[in-house]
Amino acid sequence: MSTATEPVRRPGPVILGAVLLTAGIALLWTAIRASGGDLGLAGPRLAPVLVTAAWVVVAAAYLVIQLRPATEQPEPIRVSTPAGVAACLAGFAVALEYAGFVVSAAVFVVAVARVLGSRHLVRDLVVAVVLPLAVYLCFTRLLDIFLPAGVLPL
């Protein structure tokens, strides 16, 4: 998998390990606090403590490995594109119930296609109008599944 030729060490995995370990400790603490010391075998508080404790142990092991030299490195990636997609998704979800499915999905399709490198605006626009409208009509009219109508008088 690792195709990186230069032995430059990226901090990503180490940071991840640290984050996992911290999260694990926080969750373990939450679990222990919630148990109030009552860790009966048949009670509801034992499993959370066991699972989060395992989390801490495994995360610590991961971190130790990543601190060792010459472990494999993930391929370099551009974070900006997935971040753009995530931003579009967030906007989609927020707009869904206010603008309605058809409008929010249409805007979303055009935006995401742009982020993903599409340079065919007309094609995207056609898809953005036809797909959500067709889906909306099929779902609400034929299958009787509720989708928010929003601003359009559908």
Next chain:
Amino acid sequence: MNVFGDLLGGFGTVLSPEYLLYAAIGVTLGTFVGVLPGIGPALTIALLLPVTFSLDDPIGTFIMFAGIYYGAMYGGSTTSILLNTPGESASVATAIEGHQMARRGRAKAALATAAVGSFVAGTISTLLLSLFAQPVARLATTFRAADYFALALLAMVAVTALVGRSLVRGLMSLVFGLFLALVGIDGLTGQARFTFGTMELLEGVDVVVVIVGLFAIGETLYVAARLGHLPEHVRPLEPGSARDGWMTRDDWRRSWRPWLRGTAVGFPFGALPSGGADVPTFLSYTYEKHRAKNRDEFGKGAIEGVAGPEAANNAAFSGVLVPLLTLGIPTSATAAVMLAAFQIFNLQPGPQLFDNSPELVWALIASLYVGNVLLLVLNLPLIRVWVKVLQIPRPVLYAGILVFATLGVYAATGSVNQVFLAYAIGVVGFGMRHFDFPIAPVILGLILGPMLELQFRRALLVSNGDLTTFVSRPLTAGLLALAVLALAVPYLPRVVARLRGRRPEEEPRKLVFAEDD
């Protein structure tokens, strides 16, 4: 009347033009909704159940329902294979090898082995259902909480192969899944766990939301991150292949045994009143991987890894019908929906159903055979159409996947918060892909975790805290012994070597932290 007479009667009912039309509508509807990425069989059925409400006639409803189910399941496999976006836990195992096959240009062969495998498994298991429903049900109800715990433990140990190349990363994924399973109200005491004071998390994290997030959303984000490295289209056909990618003679030779083995593990597991369809698919995958002569091919698109789980998945459905029809016990999300459909007609499945409504039961069973055939007839030609999906330009394809994934989660839960939850899990899925953590163990933890915990605690509760309940019955003790054995087998050679006074070839520590890549 004997079974065959009853069954013939059932066919007599089903093979009328009206009912055949219902079956065809069901299969088509199920396939087309199920094939939407991010909308798996469970969602499809939940979404389409109200459609069946509009029919006035129970037989027609169940015939359509069987069609929808088969269609949804196959549609779900199609998107798992082509786009790596399984919509429910039972398709995850299929996606592992299936998507690799698609990436290597073997999409048609993967879809074909899934279709034929589903047909074979569906037909055999329906036959088993027709013949042995009552005795299997009697056997299945002898399973007690302690036995379920032992069984879940055995399954957990048996599928550890899914943990993948790096033990630490695999375990981290597994622990993450186990953690997600804990979120929400505890099933036994009603206590909230890890809900951080929110209402939304009380219900727990739905497996479907996790799967849509990890796969459909996570995969899209990962693709987005590597746009520069990827070819513009995924090629659906093997480059330079003279054949057009269908199953070769070799594919058939490699597929038929996994089909049968998948059926053999799927049916009994489905018939257990706490079984379900997801565990046997993972068991089948693991088994095929262990058995395979060309183990290196696993992870890169081995056809056995598609054939086995798909067959197991389909066989489990007929298995699920055993406790449903004979005892009224639903063992999967689908069966629960189906039970609801029975209740719409005020029918209570149970021991009397075969006596009181034989026409309905046998028509339902006959419609399973018919649904199977229709599915094959519809889908083999459609494979050509589905693989064309891969020729859709990537930006539009993934925009569509995201729209459908969002739509599915929203339509099923009616809550924007659940959509956000799926997105958040999608970001985690992206991170897991980037840092090379395996995805399947998360699903495994999510399914087996609650089974292990709840059944363990139930067993202790009913035995008043007596731990000997896990060894006092032969069935429990036997299952636990098998689990211990399965855990120990890989280490036996080393233990033997050490006992003989020789140093083992590699230190166990090395194995634990190995980064073999």
Next chain:
Amino acid sequence: MTGTVARRPGRVPAAVVSAALLAAAVAGCEKDTAAGRNAGGEVRYPTKTVQLMVPAAPGGGWDLTARTMQKAMTDGKLVEQPVEVYNVTGAAGTVGLAQLVSKNSGDPHHLMVMGLVMVGGVVANKSPVKLDQVTPIATLTAEQEVIVVPAASKYRTLKQLMDDAKADPASVNWGGGSAGGTDQILVGLLAKAAGADPKAMKYVAYSGGGESKAALLSGDLTAAVSGQSEFADLVASGKVRALAVSGATGIDVGGGSPAPTIKQQGYDVELMNWRGVVAPPGLDEPTRQAVTGLVDRLHSSDAWRAVLQQQGWEDFYRSGDDAAAYFAAENQRITAVLTDIGLG
């Protein structure tokens, strides 16, 4: 061949005709009014699509109630506007309840199906949104609960079972649906009435009725509690025995003759798993009456009668102020027993 199996009602011509006449009469009075009120100050309702929320996944009892209401309202022409059903899943309906209060306040076109389970859910889940925040409209239907034991069990009457449960709570494994749900509430009420400690009762919760059925048959459970129809087939086939039902009068739960009520066996407990309808908060009085009026018309329609009979649902109709009073009383009783069990 379709005639041999029970057909769904609602398409009976007579019902449609009479309901259509009724609807026409109602529509006639209200003709030519703008949206909102007519000259007499009466509220015209509904003026747009009625959205019926099911605060649970498709396929459950609430879902069935809502979809039946939808069918009866549109088939019976009680509304000119369409009726839409949508599901909001989560935590015994409390997620849907919170949504109704926060998002649909003041909007009479959003209604929600709910029931006893939600009363318990609000308490057990410590929901920040309480049931008294919504506008009560009506209770519609109810089902009794049934207590069953395996055929081979030594218990032949409820009294024998309760005596043992009181003397040695650890010897009786009770089983039923989710923690804090109707089934556990009944066990708690029974224990209280029998003079036992509700908290000491060993209750094993299962998801849905199916799992507890398997557990009863496998021998994990001493007795199972469930909705009246759930065990009907197993009772009829002689695999399990019904000890008691929880309503005011005994009903047949599969045994061929009416099972005795809990009251008849000397414990002062009556529990109905009822279902009803509520509207969002913030409706003025005329609007509330208009919504109640629609549900009143639904209740008296032939289509609804037919559904009740076919589903075996007991008619449990209370509307308006009666419903409000009943909600309050149930709330008090359920809160008390769940607190006793230790879930409050």
